[in-house]
Structure formats: structure tokens, C-alpha cells
Amino acid sequence: MWKINENFSFFRQSVPFVLLSFVLLMMISFWRDELYGIFGESNYVTIHLMMEILIIVVTMSIAIQSWLISRYIVSNRALYIGALFLTISFIELAHALSYKGMPFFITESTTYAATWFYILARLLLSIGCFLIFLVKEKEHHTSSRWLIYSIPFLIISGCFALIYAPTHILPPLVIDGVGPTILKNTLQYIAIAFHVIVMVILLKYFKYAPKIIFLLLASAIYLIFSDILFTIYRDVYDIKNFIGHIFQLCAFYFLFRALYFSSIEKPFQQLLDTQENLEKSQEKMHFMAYHNEFTNLPNERFLMEKLTRNLYISKSQKAILAIEIERIATIKASLGSTYADQLISLVAHRLKDVLPEKYLLCLLREDYFVVVVDEVKNSYHLTQLSQQLQEAMLETFQVQHFSLNGNLNIGIALYPEDSYKGEELVRFALYAMHEASKVPTRLLFYESSMSSEITEKLMLENDLHHALDNQELFVEYQPQINLQTGYITSVEALVRWRHPEKGLISPGVFIPIAEESGLIIPIGQWILETACKQVKQWQRAGLPSIKVAVNLSLGQLFQYDLVRMIQDVLQRTELESQYLQLEITESMTINIDHMTTMLHQLKDLGVTIAVDDFGTGYSSLSYLKDFPIDCLKIDRSFIHRIQTDSTDKALVDMILSMAKHLRLKVVAEGIEEVEQLSYLIASHCETVQGYLFSKPLLPIFLQENYDSIQRNAQNILEKLNVVEG
Known part of the structure; x- marks a missing residue:
């Protein structure tokens, strides 16, 4: 721009020369004789x-x-x-x-x-x-x-x-x-x-x-x-x-x-x-040092300096709102940072549209939003504001060809009730935000009891980052018994974590942490490869060919290279695809378009698809006709109450009847009593798994006790007159 203005200015300055030249030429043309010898010879x-x-x-x-x-x-x-x-x-x-x-x-x-x-x-x-x-x-x-x-x-x-x-x-x-x-x-x-x-x-x-x-x-x-x-x-x-x-x-x-x-x-x-560009670069660097690159929102450094300067100016009640986009870590791990950054940017725009201009909106390094409310009228005001922010996210976000949800978990910390320090207020708001994901409203005010729970969770997450490298994770396999033959036809792969200090950590504890942090992607790939390799080893050891069922997380299903990754695992382990079954949960079927494409691509590999925990989800059953599903797994919660709860009994009957008409196989989980088994046999269930036959076992134990587990299963079924002795 300077060059254009400078050149234009110069050309404008040349106009007097042009005019002077024109006047001199006019003098030559019209007054040549009159001007001859004008200065004196x-x-x-x-x-x-x-x-x-x-x-x-x-x-x-x-x-x-x-x-x-x-x-x-x-x-x-x-x-x-x-x-x-x-x-x-x-x-x-x-x-x-x-x-x-x-x-x-x-x-x-x-x-x-x-x-x-x-x-x-x-x-x-x-x-x-x-x-x-x-x-x-x-x-x-x-x-x-x-x-x-x-x-x-x-x-x-x-x-x-x-x-x-x-x-x-x-x-x-x-x-x-x-x-x-x-x-x-x-x-x-x-x-x-x-x-x-x-x-x-x-x-x-x-x-x-x-x-x-x-x-x-x-x-x-x-x-x-x-x-x-x-x-x-x-x-x-x-x-x-x-x-x-x-x-x-x-x-x-x-x-x-x-x-x-x-x-x-x-x-x-x-x-x-150069000096001007340097000054602009310094201004830009200063802006970048205090703002997020994609959203241009103030960052954590800006927030902390702001709180340090302004927190004590007035004695009015203030609040820190910590806001998390649900499953953002999973989206980043599965789809990549580009999709996650675009989603964060879209969410930031909606938040700014709802929030009054006087409220400071920041974005922390962990992709958490923070809102600083300088003057708080009452708790109801904060609750109402938080609900407005959550309602603004109800409409899905279109990120390229994906429709993604931006559901918010919100935690609130109050000044001076919870703390007088800005750093502690932000940390307490984050604690409340993490706990908010466990309640239906997705909104919680900070309580002192949250600190110890969050600290424990964060420590587990930190340890989980190193669990794979330290070989702390291992896989157990629970046999699945065919009720017509009494043979072990398949096993379910179940991951376990033996913490070096805390001992065995329940999957119900560390799997949600892995999903929230995005660690489920590398862990899921490791489980899949370990299970496929183990089944191939059993085949080479002389065991009958059996199928292994491996659970897929929601994060894995949105992994852009999932199909290629599974194909590579099958090639590396030399396992035929017919011996691999991939299990999804019913809640994953909400995104019909994406799931239909993904499951058909997986089906083309030759693997089978099962729906785990069937009946506990909340999605439309129309997916049963759209998805290439081979098997339904009845959740253990229905089996546990099948003898005492008529509703659960009716649900089991309905699932078995529906599977029969849709020509789907059924696996019932959690069989612990003979009476439960007897009912399932009478209802023509095909396959079961549970402690009645075998608990999940390490691969070496399963290999050594394969025949005895199978004989025990056949003995139980013989007593129920299912198989001939």
C-alpha cells in the first residue's frame, strides 16, 4: 500500500515540471521572434x-x-x-x-x-x-x-x-x-x-x-x-x-x-x-502471546494477569465459569486437531453471541473455555446464564462433512466464597466442570469434596499415559459358549490395568478417563492387535479356531483411518477377518450417516459386527435395518433380574424374538446361575457368557484349561438336557 501511495505522490509532484515544460514549448511556438535576444546579446x-x-x-x-x-x-x-x-x-x-x-x-x-x-x-x-x-x-x-x-x-x-x-x-x-x-x-x-x-x-x-x-x-x-x-x-x-x-x-x-x-x-x-514491520510483528507477537490462534480469544496468560490485577478491585461477588466441550479430546484424537479446532472456533462464536460484552471469555490450553463474571447477583443468575450457554449448543455443528455436537459441561467457582486467589478459582471451576459431566444437568457449583476426587482422577490420567509403555495393561478373555453344542465358539477380549502402586484398576474407572483424554485411540489399537495376535497363537498351538470379540469406543469410530488400521492389524497378525468381531454400543448409533458408512466399510473387510449392551441405549431401533449388524448382546443387567423382574423378562423375550425375525445371532452376558441359563435355553438363545462357565482368563490359563472349561459347560448343559452326553 505504501508503494502505491508513494508512487502516486511522486507522479503528482512531477506535474509542475510537465506544466513548466508545456509553457516553455508554448513560448517557443508562439513568441519565438518576440523573445529573440531577450536577455541582451x-x-x-x-x-x-x-x-x-x-x-x-x-x-x-x-x-x-x-x-x-x-x-x-x-x-x-x-x-x-x-x-x-x-x-x-x-x-x-x-x-x-x-x-x-x-x-x-x-x-x-x-x-x-x-x-x-x-x-x-x-x-x-x-x-x-x-x-x-x-x-x-x-x-x-x-x-x-x-x-x-x-x-x-x-x-x-x-x-x-x-x-x-x-x-x-x-x-x-x-x-x-x-x-x-x-x-x-x-x-x-x-x-x-x-x-x-x-x-x-x-x-x-x-x-x-x-x-x-x-x-x-x-x-x-x-x-x-x-x-x-x-x-x-x-x-x-x-x-x-x-x-x-x-x-x-x-x-x-x-x-x-x-x-x-x-x-x-x-x-x-x-x-x-522494516522498522514498521518489526513493530507490527512485535504487536502481533504480543497479541499471539496473550490470545488463542484460532479463536482470537484471550488465553490463560491473559486470564491470570487479568485476575491478578482486577480480582481485588471491588468486594463484589465474582464467578469463574469453566466450560468443557463434551468429548472434545475424543474428537481431537479420532478426527484430528483440524476438526477439533474448527469445532472449538464455532463454539466460541456461539458463546460470544450469548455472553454480554462485559464478561471476559478466554480459552485455556486444554481447550477449556473460562468466563469471568465481575458482578454476580445470585446463584440463580449464574445457573440461568449457564443454561443459556448450553441451549445455544443444541443445534449441531457442521464441521466439513461431519455433524458434531457441542454439548457443554460447566463448573462454577465463586469469589470470595471458594477462594481469594485467581489461580485457585480457575482450578476449582475446572474441578466442578469435570464433575458436571456425571450429572444430568451438566452443571455444578464447586464443593470442597471435589478437589480430592479430581486430583485422584488427574493422577490416574497421568499414570494412564505411561501404562502402555510400561506394559501395565493386559488382556483377559472370557469364553462364549454355544448352547446347542457346549463348545467354546468365541471369546471376548477385556482390557485390564495393573497399576504399579494401586494394584488392579477397574475398567469402569480407567476406560472413561481414556475416552475423555483421547488415550482410548492408542489403547484401543493395542487391544485389537493383542487380541488378534493371541487368537492366531492359539490356532498355531492346536486349539480349535475361535472368534475374538473386541469393543470399539466412540472415539475409535470417528478415527479417520480406523478401517485401514484394522486392515493393517489383520495383515500383521495374519488372522483371517472371519475370526474378528467388532462390538459397538447402542448409544453410538445416533449419527446414522457416519455409522452406516463406517460399518459397511468394516463389513467389507470380512469382520462381523455386534451391538453390545443392547437394550440399554436410547436410540431409534431403525438402525437395525440400516446397519450391517450380525449379533446382539443382551446386557447383564437384564439377565441379573430376569427371574425377579417381569419387565426385564419381557425385554429379554422381545430381544430374542426380534433377533430371530431379523436373523441376528444373540449373546447373553452375565450368566451366573443355572436358573438364568435354563430360561435362556427355553427361549432359544444361542450363545452365552458368564461366571457360570468361566470368568475372564489370562491367555495362558485359557489355553491350558480350554478342554476342562468346555467339558464343564457340556456337563451343565447335559444336566439341563440340552446336549447329549
Whole structure:
């Protein structure tokens, strides 16, 4: 933008020169005779001397400036231009001193010498500029400066020897009383031609350096006008001669401006631009240090400094609201940071739309939002505000081709009731936020009892990060028995965690932590690969081929490379896909579009799909006809109460009947009593698993006790007259 404004400003400054030139040309056209000899014949030598002095000063300035900058701007063209104008300045000096009417200079001053010095200067200028612009620009050696600047003295010596030879070698260019000869005009037209060629060359570079090229073009144009005027004037008293000198002076002025701009003004302006850009960069860096990159919201550093400065200004009650986007860690781990960042940005916009401007909204590093409420009327006001924020998230967010939910868990800490310190208030609000995910309202005020629970949970999460590397996780396998044959047809893989200090940690405790933190992705892949590898090892050990069932988490189902990952695992473990069953939960079926595509892709691998904990979800059963499902697993909670609760009994009957009509297999979980088994047999259930037959076992125990487990199952079924002894 600066360059556009600067160029426009310069072109505007050039308007007076254009107007002045136009006026001078008008004077030549309409008042040539009236202005003839206007300065008085006796004054023309002095006027000519004054004009030449100015020209000499400008040309010498160009030469000196080129010499001075050649140590820093090591351009061969700049050095050549300096040497050229040093030559021109000496020749112009000789022209001025040898001008007719000047005192004695070597010989008596004559038109002959003065005119030849003038013509040589014009030819050297035009042809020299032409040759300089033909030369490829490159760096020069500092030592070459003296060599190049010594050339002008050789040229000057040659000119003096040629012009002041004892007998005239060169023909006269001006005849007294007649005017310029054809030779003089021809030589000047040659100079004009070279100037035109130089202009054509310059136009090719106009878009790269418009101001410099404009100045050089203006210089060439004024020189052309000057040469034309010097070819058509009658004698030295003609106004055209005077205006020709003015145009020549203007040409050298523009050339001087071009050199000055390229060597001094432009670098200085670039330095100013660099300083301005540096200041802007510092401002940007400061903004980035205190704001989030994607949402432009204030970050944790900004929040803490704000609380440190303003928390104690007034004694009014204040509140910190910590806000979590539910399952954001899972989305980030499964779909990637790009999707998560886009979702966070969309949620931030909705939060800002709901929150009053006086409330400060920040985004912490862990992707938690924090709202600072400076003046709290009452708890009901905070509850109402939180519910408004949650309601604003009811409409799903469209992130590329995914429809994602932005449900919020909100925790609130109060000042000064909960703490007087800003850092503690934020931490307490985060504690309440984590606990809010366990209650239906997804909203909780901080209570002191939360601190110990959250601390324990955070410590477990930290330890879980290292559990895989430390080989603390292992897999047990629970057999699934076919009720018609009594054979073990499949096993369910169940992950366990043996903590080095706390011992066995319940999956009900660490699996939710893994899902919230996104660790379920690497853990899930490890379980899958371990289970497939184990089944292949059993096959090689001589056990009958059995199928392994592995649970998939919601985070894994949104993993962008899930299908490829499973395919790679099957190839690495060399397990046939027919021996792998993937289990999903009923609550995962809400996103029909995504799940339909994903499950069909998994089905194409040759694996089977089962719905675990069937009957405990809340989704529409229409997914049973849309999804490629092979099996339904009845949740253990229904089996546990099947003998005492008529509702559970009716639900089990309904599931079995529905599966039969849909031609789906059924596995009943949690069989612990013979009476439960007897009822399932009577209801034509196909497969069961539970402690009645075997608890989950380590792979070596299952392998060693495979036959005894199977015989025990057959004995139980024989007693119920299911299989023949």
C-alpha cells in the first residue's frame, strides 16, 4: 500500500515540471521572434556560463554519488553511470570554458571547440546509457572502482588531443552566420535515436521499479527535447537555445533524482518499512502471546494477569465459569486437531453471541473455555446464564462433512466464597466442570469434596499415559459358549490395568478417563492387535479356531483411518477377518450417516459386527435395518433380574424374538446361575457368557484349561438336557 501511495505522490509532484515544460514549448511556438535576444546579446555568454555551471554541478554530483555508494551498492551499472557522468562533467566544463566569448582556454575560444565538446558529451551520454543498459547487472569488485573511474581521464585526454590538434582533424559543426551544419544535426539525431532505444529498454522494467524508470524516462524525454531544440535554433541568441539548456538541466536533474532515490531514498524507506514491520510483528507477537490462534480469544496468560490485577478491585461477588466441550479430546484424537479446532472456533462464536460484552471469555490450553463474571447477583443468575450457554449448543455443528455436537459441561467457582486467589478459582471451576459431566444437568457449583476426587482422577490420567509403555495393561478373555453344542465358539477380549502402586484398576474407572483424554485411540489399537495376535497363537498351538470379540469406543469410530488400521492389524497378525468381531454400543448409533458408512466399510473387510449392551441405549431401533449388524448382546443387567423382574423378562423375550425375525445371532452376558441359563435355553438363545462357565482368563490359563472349561459347560448343559452326553 505504501508503494502505491508513494508512487502516486511522486507522479503528482512531477506535474509542475510537465506544466513548466508545456509553457516553455508554448513560448517557443508562439513568441519565438518576440523573445529573440531577450536577455541582451552581451549577457548570453554569462547566462550560458550559469547554465553550464548548474549542469556541471549536477553531472559531477551524479559521478560523486555513484562513487560513494559503489562501496555499499556493488552494482556494475551504478559504477558505470558514475564514470560516464564524470566524463560528461569534464567535457561540459571544457565546453563552457571554450565557448565563444569566454577568456583564453588553451587556444582562443571558438565555436568549433565548444560545439565539438558539446556534441561529444551528447553522443557519449546517449550511447553510454545504451551500452550500460545492455550490460547484464552484476556485482563488481571494490578494487575495480579506481580502474573504471580512471577511464574518464583517458577519454577527456583523447577529446582534448582530437579537438586541439595543431590542424583541425574534425570538420566544423556550426558555421558563423549560417548555423548548425548537417553533420551536427545528424549527430544529434543519432543521440536522439539512442535515447529512444534506451526508453524502449526501460519500459520493459517499468512494473518492477516504476518510480526509478519514470525518472529515467523523464530524463530521456527532456534530453530528446533538448537535442531537437539544439538542431533547430538559429544562433546562440535564439530562445530555443536557452530553453534547450533548461531542458538539458532538467534531464540531468531527473537522472540525479533517479540515482538518489535508488541509492539513498529507497533504502532509507525500506529501512523505515522494516522498522514498521518489526513493530507490527512485535504487536502481533504480543497479541499471539496473550490470545488463542484460532479463536482470537484471550488465553490463560491473559486470564491470570487479568485476575491478578482486577480480582481485588471491588468486594463484589465474582464467578469463574469453566466450560468443557463434551468429548472434545475424543474428537481431537479420532478426527484430528483440524476438526477439533474448527469445532472449538464455532463454539466460541456461539458463546460470544450469548455472553454480554462485559464478561471476559478466554480459552485455556486444554481447550477449556473460562468466563469471568465481575458482578454476580445470585446463584440463580449464574445457573440461568449457564443454561443459556448450553441451549445455544443444541443445534449441531457442521464441521466439513461431519455433524458434531457441542454439548457443554460447566463448573462454577465463586469469589470470595471458594477462594481469594485467581489461580485457585480457575482450578476449582475446572474441578466442578469435570464433575458436571456425571450429572444430568451438566452443571455444578464447586464443593470442597471435589478437589480430592479430581486430583485422584488427574493422577490416574497421568499414570494412564505411561501404562502402555510400561506394559501395565493386559488382556483377559472370557469364553462364549454355544448352547446347542457346549463348545467354546468365541471369546471376548477385556482390557485390564495393573497399576504399579494401586494394584488392579477397574475398567469402569480407567476406560472413561481414556475416552475423555483421547488415550482410548492408542489403547484401543493395542487391544485389537493383542487380541488378534493371541487368537492366531492359539490356532498355531492346536486349539480349535475361535472368534475374538473386541469393543470399539466412540472415539475409535470417528478415527479417520480406523478401517485401514484394522486392515493393517489383520495383515500383521495374519488372522483371517472371519475370526474378528467388532462390538459397538447402542448409544453410538445416533449419527446414522457416519455409522452406516463406517460399518459397511468394516463389513467389507470380512469382520462381523455386534451391538453390545443392547437394550440399554436410547436410540431409534431403525438402525437395525440400516446397519450391517450380525449379533446382539443382551446386557447383564437384564439377565441379573430376569427371574425377579417381569419387565426385564419381557425385554429379554422381545430381544430374542426380534433377533430371530431379523436373523441376528444373540449373546447373553452375565450368566451366573443355572436358573438364568435354563430360561435362556427355553427361549432359544444361542450363545452365552458368564461366571457360570468361566470368568475372564489370562491367555495362558485359557489355553491350558480350554478342554476342562468346555467339558464343564457340556456337563451343565447335559444336566439341563440340552446336549447329549
